[in-house]
Amino acid sequence: MNQRELGDSGVEVSEVGFGAWVVGTDWWGDRTREQAVDMLHHAVDRGITYFDTGDVYGHGDSEELVGEALGEYRDEVTISTKIGYDFYNNPQAGHGELPKRVDPEWVETALDRSLDRLDMEYVDHLMLHNANVDEVDESVLETLDALEDSGRVDSVGWALGPSIGWLAEAEKAVEEGFDAVQLVFNVFEQTPGRHTLETIRELDAETSVIPRVPHSSGLLNEQVTPETELGEGDHRAHRPDEWYETGWEKVEALRFLEDPEGVEGTRTMAQASIRWLLGHDEVATVTPTFRTTDDIDEWAGAADVPPLSESEMDRVEELYQDNFGVDRDDGMDALRSSVGGADLQDTGKKSAGD
Numbered sequence: 001m002n003q004r005e006l007g008d009s010g011v012e013v014s015e016v017g018f019g020a021w022v023v024g025t026d027w028w029g030d031r032t033r034e035q036a037v038d039m040l041h042h043a044v045d046r047g048i049t050y051f052d053t054g055d056v057y058g059h060g061d062s063e064e065l066v067g068e069a070l071g072e073y074r075d076e077v078t079i080s081t082k083i084g085y086d087f088y089n090n091p092q093a094g095h096g097e098l099p100k101r102v103d104p105e106w107v108e109t110a111l112d113r114s115l116d117r118l119d120m121e122y123v124d125h126l127m128l129h130n131a132n133v134d135e136v137d138e139s140v141l142e143t144l145d146a147l148e149d150s151g152r153v154d155s156v157g158w159a160l161g162p163s164i165g166w167l168a169e170a171e172k173a174v175e176e177g178f179d180a181v182q183l184v185f186n187v188f189e190q191t192p193g194r195h196t197l198e199t200i201r202e203l204d205a206e207t208s209v210i211p212r213v214p215h216s217s218g219l220l221n222e223q224v225t226p227e228t229e230l231g232e233g234d235h236r237a238h239r240p241d242e243w244y245e246t247g248w249e250k251v252e253a254l255r256f257l258e259d260p261e262g263v264e265g266t267r268t269m270a271q272a273s274i275r276w277l278l279g280h281d282e283v284a285t286v287t288p289t290f291r292t293t294d295d296i297d298e299w300a301g302a303a304d305v306p307p308l309s310e311s312e313m314d315r316v317e318e319l320y321q322d323n324f325g326v327d328r329d330d331g332m333d334a335l336r337s338s339v340g341g342a343d344l345q346d347t348g349k350k351s352a353g354d
Contacts (some may be wrong), residue, residue: 001047001303004227007179008206009155011124012273013078015278015303017050018043018296019212019287024053024062026242033065040069042293044077044301050285052182052210054082054129054159055114067118077122082159083110102128102135104143111152126180127157131336133168141176155179161212162351164189165335167343170196174207180284185211187218187276188250190320190333191347200282208284211277215288219247220254221270221299223291227267239332256315260306267305275303279313 003012023036028331049068051070053062063081070077086106087096101110128136136158144213147153160166164184170192173181175295185193191210200207212352217239218224224244250294257272269293270288279285288299308316319325334352337344341351 001049001300003049004208006125006157006208007177008191008210009179011078011155011179013050013285014048014097015272015285016048016284016300017052017210017287018048020051020053020062020066021057021291022291023065024058024060036065036068037069039290039293039296040066043290043296043300044070044073046296047303048296048300049076050078050080052080052082052287053308054127055110055117056082056085056087056129057182059087060113060117063114063117067120069117074120078124079118080125080127080157081105081114081256082127082129083114083117084113084131086130097130100130100135102131102140104139107140108147111147115152122152122154124154125157125180126153126155127159129159130161130166131158131169133172134338136169136172136176157210158215160184160192163336164229164332164339165192165344165349165352167192167195167335167347168337168339171199171343173300174199174203174205177205178207180208180210182212182287183208184213185209185277186214187254187273187316187320188216188219188247189213189332189350193280195208195347197280197282207282209280209282210285210287211283213289214277214285214286215270216247216273217243217322219244220273221268221288222251242331246326246328246330249326250319253324254316254317257308257312261309261312263306265306267302268297271302271305272308274299275305276313276316277310278302279308290309330337 050218053066084100084102087098087310090098145155158178159182160169161184170181181196183192215221258267277283290296291326334350337351
């Protein structure tokens with residue numbers, strides 16, 4: 001597995017990372033603690049060194065599992081966690097969003113609690129979790145600098161989601177020199193990612209991009225097909241029916257990616273989707289949602305299949321500009337904005353609020 005650097009921090013990550021939101025919660029399927037630990041160990045065995053958790057995942061359970069499973073590999077792995085939600089004083093209601101806190105005192109306190117659960121003295125990467133642009137003021141930036149100086153944090157990032165959008169936040173993260181921005185970015189959902197890449201290039205910045213949802217909620221890994229019935233508790237069920245109905249047609253337009261040009265070998269659609277993201281130099285690591293060890297085997301294997309050629313990248317771009325030949329509404333015409341939609345004016349998208 002190749003390694004890439006987060007910004008210019010010196011922190012290295014595997015090209016395919018492990019999104020540890022799947023352990024410690026039941027949002028992506030039920031599994032025992034032993035099964036969760038086995039998944040994390042299996043990821044290490046497959047060459048994955050970047051593990052991305054967060055304090056709100058399972059209200060600390062994910063961090064505890066990551067610490068339990070990876071403590072013995074501490075010098076070999078890169079651990080990232082996120083802070084910014086006050087789950088200590090607020091119950092979780094389904095998939096609803098909890099109240100956020102990003103003030104300096106909370107950042108310090110939340111990190112200390114995360115380190116206790118991880119049973120680690122430091123994290124390689126600390127991300128602010130879904131903070132709005134106006135919440136990250138000078139005092140917060142100074143606090144993050146102080147945490148790096150203290151040795152408890154090696155690099156800092158800004159995680160954006162779960163709603164798609166957050167363009168103003170991505171811009172500020174790049175402008176303020178954050179080492180990484182994590183956001184929804186995949187072949188079908190390119191607006192936030194493209195905007196962030198353009199900002200990085202315009203400012204000649206060192207910020208890295210960490211794509212999440214690389215398979216567009218089951219379309220690009222073909223785990224959601226016309227025969228799939230998404231249960232009420234399935235995290236992918238928030239998508240409108242139109243999204244999947246048009247998405248299945250778009251997948252067919254990408255079949256050429258399974259047969260690489262000019263080289264031996266094949267790619268699965270899931271692997272090709274990850275390789276497309278890795279075709280952007282600013283992308284440091286891709287964090288898919290592994291549900292099983294079979295997922296880990298296939299998607300970690302994306303690092304070993306042929307990269308997309310320049311002509312393949314160009315063809316994907318042409319398809320994207322033509323909406324993959326689909327002329328129907330996909331039901332996803334609004335993006336999240338914390339600035340009243342001012343950051344969406346050139347995107348053709350409406351504001352879904354903050």
